[in-house]
Amino acid sequence: MTQEIQRVGVVGCGLMGAGIAEVCARAGYMVVVREVNKDFLEAGMARINSSLDKAVARGKLPAASRDQARARIIGATDMGAFSGCDLIVEAAPENLALKRKIFAELDAVAPAYAILASNTSSLAVTEMAAATRRPAQVLGLHFMQPVPVMPLLEMVRTFLTGEEVFQRARAFGESLGKTIVVSKDTPGFIVNLLLIPYLLHAIEALEKGVATQEDFDTAIKLGLNHPMGPFTLLDFVGLDTALFIADAVFEETRDPRFAAPPLLRRMVSAGYLGKKSGRGFYEYGK
Numbered sequence: 388m389t390q391e392i393q394r395v396g397v398v399g400c401g402l403m404g405a406g407i408a409e410v411c412a413r414a415g416y417m418v419v420v421r422e423v424n425k426d427f428l429e430a431g432m433a434r435i436n437s438s439l440d441k442a443v444a445r446g447k448l449p450a451a452s453r454d455q456a457r458a459r460i461i462g463a464t465d466m467g468a469f470s471g472c473d474l475i476v477e478a479a480p481e482n483l484a485l486k487r488k489i490f491a492e493l494d495a496v497a498p499a500y501a502i503l504a505s506n507t508s509s510l511a512v513t514e515m516a517a518a519t520r521r522p523a524q525v526l527g528l529h530f531m532q533p534v535p536v537m538p539l540l541e542m543v544r545t546f547l548t549g550e551e552v553f554q555r556a557r558a559f560g561e562s563l564g565k566t567i568v569v570s571k572d573t574p575g576f577i578v579n580l581l582l583i584p585y586l587l588h589a590i591e592a593l594e595k596g597v598a599t600q601e602d603f604d605t606a607i608k609l610g611l612n613h614p615m616g617p618f619t620l621l622d623f624v625g626l627d628t629a630l631f632i633a634d635a636v637f638e639e640t641r642d643p644r645f646a647a648p649p650l651l652r653r654m655v656s657a658g659y660l661g662k663k664s665g666r667g668f669y670e671y672g673k
């Protein structure tokens with residue numbers, strides 16, 4: 388029992404959910420995005436509108452396409468709104484109990500043929516699949532932030548994901564203009580498996596006084612041609628997010644490469660979260 392993907396559901400309209408809803412609408416899909424209440428929904432819709440306006444201002448999107456994309460997005464606060472969706476992407480906060488609850492709810496309201504996907508960065512997709520009665524129709528669709536700009540989509544395939552479901556989801560990802568990479572459902576997937584130990588190592592080296600954060604960033608930018616060095620990147624990703632992913636992978640694997648250095652933990656406790664809090668390894672004006 389399959390169905391062409393026409394209507395996409397997005398759970399959560401925060402940083403990632405708003406971006407996912409936007410790229411789906413821009414690619415021509417009808418989109419239903421759900422938030423927990425009216426205020427969060429309004430804030431999420433405002434985020435989508437401002438991102439679409441920016442794309443127009445930068446000459447990346449014709450104004451008429453922006454208006455069409457906007458018209459394709461429906462906001463909702465109840466789960467029942469997903470009842471006509473062919474594929475639903477969950478982008479709620481990174482908390483396994485919450486995600487399992489959402490997957491059980493989605494399983495109850497979504498059509499039997501619908502594919503359920505999670506945008507999780509660090510949690511086991513198999514755990515979410517196991518919360519449903521359709522584990523063969525569950526997989527990870529890990530978008531990168533900011534979703535409208537970043538070309539990569541990391542697909543996460545569990546032991547239980549069906550081949551036909553996987554291929555349909557891949558075609559969907561490609562239709563969004565993304566380049567697909569495929570990972571097993573293993574801690575860190577591809578990107579964070581390599582990125583997090585690198586970032587933690589940079590913090591350890593800073594703690595040891597090897598060099599200043601500015602020199603680390605300059606070395607990586609100019610010596611390796613990366614768009615940004617590790618400390619600028621940490622501030623951009625959010626120190627709390629980096630710590631959360633490190634802890635989640637360490638908890639599951641006990642791999643010392645994911646053991647967070649004390650400096651990172653102290654900075655997060657002190658509210659130095661990076662760009663979003665105005666201060667991380669660097670200071671940011673308002």
Ligand SMILES: NC(=O)c1ccc[n+]([C@@H]2O[C@H](COP(=O)([O-])OP(=O)(O)OC[C@H]3O[C@@H](n4cnc5c(N)ncnc54)[C@H](O)[C@@H]3O)[C@@H](O)[C@H]2O)c1
Pocket residue numbers: 398399400401402403404421422423427477478479480481482489506507508509529530531532624628
């Ligand atoms: N921020 C990133 O750089 C990034 C990158 C890749 C993946 N992710 C993953 O994406 C997911 C979302 O992250 P985010 O940064 O967008 O978080 P966020 O906090 O900005 O947004 C999450 C939103 O989900 C809403 N929400 C909570 N429970 C809900 C429910 N039951 N139904 C509908 N909405 C609900 C919240 O109100 C909030 O607005 C997480 O799993 C995260 O790990 C984040």
